[in-house]
Amino acid sequence: MSIQVTNLTKVYGTQRAVDGISFSLKPGEIVGFLGPNGAGKSTTMKILTGYLNSTSGTATVADFDVQQQAMPARRAIGYLPEHNPLYLDMYVREFLLFSGKLYGMRGSTLKSRVDEMINLCGLEVEKRKKIGQLSKGYRQRVGLAQSFLHDPAVLILDEPTTGLDPNQIQEIRELIRTAGHNKTVLFSTHIMQEVEALCDRVIIINKGRVVSDSSLEELRQTGKSLEETFRNLTV
Ligand SMILES: Nc1ncnc2c1ncn2[C@@H]1O[C@H](COP(=O)(O)OP(=O)(O)OP(=O)(O)O)[C@@H](O)[C@H]1O
Structure with missing residues (x-):
């Protein structure tokens, strides 16, 4: 697996920002990481990229444990943080x-x-x-x-198009598609069309927990829009 997250938890003070989440990405997958504000997306990404230590659980990138084998794990990661x-x-x-x-x-x-x-x-x-x-x-x-x-080999992009105008969004999306060819990409966004334009699969988290992990095809077959699914699972 390119990314393997197992029972990952992060506690800030008394708050469980990430609460025992597990998911994995196969090589070459482009996966959208969705969730409402404060759901724990950036915290998960910061743990994957070695910026934060987890409270418990494990995460590997390119088969390297992000805490125990931090240097080779980081070499395998390209990271665009939320505030760049x-x-x-x-x-x-x-x-x-x-x-x-x-x-x-x-x-x-x-x-x-x-x-x-x-x-x-x-x-x-x-x-x-x-x-x-x-x-x-x-x-x-x-x-x-x-x-x-x-x-x-792995790109972790935290809200790469937030705050951009529609033309720039389109251009950055194209760039992710081109540069992400043959790479594994995990990216967070609040833009549903972006997920539909770029992703193979969508992981939705809410209050630090995974509430959905499905391919776009599976979600389409429910007959509901991605926005509707998101709202049903996170409101
Ligand atoms: N350094 C910190 N200390 C204390 N609490 C924090 C810290 N960083 C994040 N949190 C809290 O953890 C929770 C998850 O935050 P996180 O930034 O991971 O969410 P997010 O899903 O990326 O949100 P957004 O979509 O708004 O970027 C929030 O309630 C946030 O206030």
């Missing part, structure tokens, strides 16, 4: 070169990979600007370029 923290004073190309070095890339391999990502993510026209001068959509492209840079 970037160094605003850095130039686009400078930032991507810097990020690549953190992944141990050097010399001509690094430079050609950065140029490839600039091209793939449509950053050519903006590559000489400082990140702080970019629009939100272009900042998101920089975040995606960074997450794809080391060619990870």
